Amino acid sequence: MPGGVCASTRLNKALGHPLYASRCEGARIIDVEGREYLDMSCGHGAALLGHGHPAIRQALVKAADMGLCCASDTRYHIELAEKLCALIPCAERVRFTNSGSEATLHALRLCRAATGRDLVIRFLGHFHGYHELTYIGGHPPADRLDSASDFLESPGIPQGMAQFIISLPFNDLDAVADALDRQGKEVAAVILEPVDFNSGGIPPLPGYLEGLRELTTQHGALLFFDEIQTSFK
Numbered sequence: 001m002p003g004g005v006c007a008s009t010r011l012n013k014a015l016g017h018p019l020y021a022s023r024c025e026g027a028r029i030i031d032v033e034g035r036e037y038l039d040m041s042c043g044h045g046a047a048l049l050g051h052g053h054p055a056i057r058q059a060l061v062k063a064a065d066m067g068l069c070c071a072s073d074t075r076y077h078i079e080l081a082e083k084l085c086a087l088i089p090c091a092e093r094v095r096f097t098n099s100g101s102e103a104t105l106h107a108l109r110l111c112r113a114a115t116g117r118d119l120v121i122r123f124l125g126h127f128h129g130y131h132e133l134t135y136i137g138g139h140p141p142a143d144r145l146d147s148a149s150d151f152l153e154s155p156g157i158p159q160g161m162a163q164f165i166i167s168l169p170f171n172d173l174d175a176v177a178d179a180l181d182r183q184g185k186e187v188a189a190v191i192l193e194p195v196d197f198n199s200g201g202i203p204p205l206p207g208y209l210e211g212l213r214e215l216t217t218q219h220g221a222l223l224f225f226d227e228i229q230t231s232f233k
């Protein structure tokens with residue numbers, strides 16, 4: 001495995017090597033040498049209730065007992081979708097995916113199909129997955145801030161993909177208004193993390209999200225909240 005890990009973020013800079021877990025329990029991870037760590041990231045949010053919580057364990061056993069119906073939907077999918085629609089006021093329909101990158105990829109395609117437009121406004125410091133649609137212009141080096149929209153975040157992404165991205169500073173409503181005044185008719189969506197957790201947790205300024213709602217409505221673009229970090233956590 002490159003770097004000895006399955007995801008590059010697991011290269012643990014503080015430890016100087018990856019953390020190999022032997023087991024996890026409650027709020028703690030026990031490594032292969034028996035050392036115990038307090039898990040401050042809750043498995044990046046996947047273990048919000050703690051590791052090995054009895055309710056989660058019970059649900060997993062139940063799923064295994066059902067025979068792992070991987071290629072079919074079950075009544076549990078429907079129950080969860082209904083619960084999400086009840087909890088999220090703007091949610092009308094639900095499509096489950098396997099990862100955040102997959103979710104943003106499909107949802108952006110949907111935005112383009114629904115609007116018939118190609119451009120996407122995104123914000124500096126935000127992250128929406130590793131695919132070619134959004135891994136552009138998010139985290140450019142300081143000397144590339146003026147041309148962030150052209151900055152490819154990985155080798156292998158065709159430079160041509162940058163033509164679809166407008167990368168702007170977060171919390172600057174005027175920058176969005178200017179971009180929409182210039183190219184509003186071509187903008188399919190404005191995508192953002194409502195709280196920018198991929199830059200340490202920067203909240204929106206008061207009125208900023210409402211301002212985006214107004215501007216996108218005025219210009220017929222969709223407002224896309226990527227809540228992979230913010231929802232239910």
Ligand SMILES: Cc1ncc(COP(=O)(O)O)c(C=O)c1O
Pocket residue numbers: 098099100101102104127128129130193198226227228229
């Ligand atoms: C806001 C946001 N969107 C999308 C993603 C991509 O999710 P995944 O790593 O599951 O592909 C992440 C991952 O951290 C994220 O923080």
